[in-house]
Amino acid sequence: MESTKAKETVLVVDDEPIVRRLLHQKLAIEGYACLEAGSADEALDVLKRNADIALIVSDMKMPGRTGMELLGDVKNLYPDTAMIIATAVTETATAIECMKQGAYDYLTKPFKLDEVLFSIWRALDKRRLQLENREYRHDLETKVEYQAQKIRSSFFNAITSLAYALDAKDGYTAGHSERVSEIAVGIGIELELPQAEMERLRLAGKVHDIGKIGIDSTILHKPGALDPEERAEMERHPAVGERILQPVVEDEAVLAMVRNHHERWDGQGYPDRLVGEGIPLGARILALADTFDAMTSARPYRTAMTVDFATCEIERCAGSQFDPAVVNAFKKARQVITEAVKLTE
Structure with a gap:
């Protein structure tokens, strides 16, 4: 007493x-x-x-x-x-x-x-x-959440490594995910996005193509144009990527960026045929970053385009494939972006 x-x-x-x-x-x-x-x-x-x-x-x-x-x-x-x-x-x-x-x-x-x-x-x-019981439960919940976060972080790091390994299997796409991440962050800086959104962009860029793990390697590495059936198979990879990440990524915004990074401003993209601002901003940024890196990287069926040529193509597609505001931000930040990308090569 x-x-x-x-x-x-x-x-x-x-x-x-x-x-x-x-x-x-x-x-x-x-x-x-x-x-x-x-x-x-x-x-x-x-x-x-x-x-x-x-x-x-x-x-x-x-x-x-x-x-x-x-x-x-x-x-x-x-x-x-x-x-x-x-x-x-x-x-x-x-x-x-x-x-x-x-x-x-x-x-x-x-x-x-x-x-x-x-x-x-x-x-x-x-x-x-x-x-005392409430404090104990709170401490226990905190410890459980900390351990769960460590596990999620470990899995995410493993998936990121897997994404990089996927890039490295093909000499033509080596470093692609890391460069897309750099380009996306550069655009985000020009758009003055909040730091939390920048971090989402960085993470989504690193794993945006993880769904290609579920795509037949003969399709991934085919040197020529894909036939309709192969194209349909390839277009599964954003949704597959979202499903792979869902168990370890709690942030719905990151998952949406991965799922929708092949949507087009005019609604002709995939997998959901979203239109304009109905596409998450992060996905619109990744779409441009992904395309720019693909155009300026060599492929088995073509040489790499120059930065100037690729930039002109992106400008031409503003309002159809790409968000015009994202295109403008890319143009303003292009020099810084290209220099940053060189550091990752």
Whole structure:
């Protein structure tokens, strides 16, 4: 009993000063800190000024608002504060209602001070256990979330490595994902995107083509144009990529960027044939970054285009394939982007 009471503050609420004084004196002798209030409204004022009140012992019938009304306010405003109701009237229905509303105990006046002390001790002990259990659950949830985040991060790093390995299998696409990430971030800087959005772009760029793991390698490495059946198979990769990432990427915006990076401004893209601003901004940026890197990289069936030629093609496709605003941002940041990309090669 000693270890609990020495740390707790009790508020006594009663319209009779003699009752308040008797309880105050007894609680002080037993080692409790004690405050007094003569009404429900005064009690709320005391609570506002003293956030550390652990328990309220309140009379039921007082001038103005009742102890039951005070109980409702306390449960709403100070849910961690325990409460005991005391009254000179013995009414079973009232006692039951007090307990239903959240009172820890219901005492009948005139009461024995030792009985009051025991009820106070039990209420505070129960409150302490509840707070400890809640803190334990919170700590446990925090630890679980931390471990889950570590696992997700580990999986994401593994998927990123897999994406890079996929690029490296083909000498013509080596470094593609990393360059797309750099280009996308460069465009994002020019568009003055928030830092959180920039980080999403960076991550999505690194894994935007991860869905190609599920595509037949003969189609991926075919030196010529794809036939309609092969084209349909290739167009599955954004949706496949989204499904691969869903177990380890919680951010829906990143998943949308991966899924929709082959959508077109005019609605002729895939897989969802989204139109204009219906395409997530990050996906619109990745679409341009992906295309620019593809055009300026050599392929088995053609040599790499020059940066100037590729830029002209992107300008020509503004408003059809690409978001005009993203094209303008790319043009303004082109020199910085191309220099940054060189550093990744």
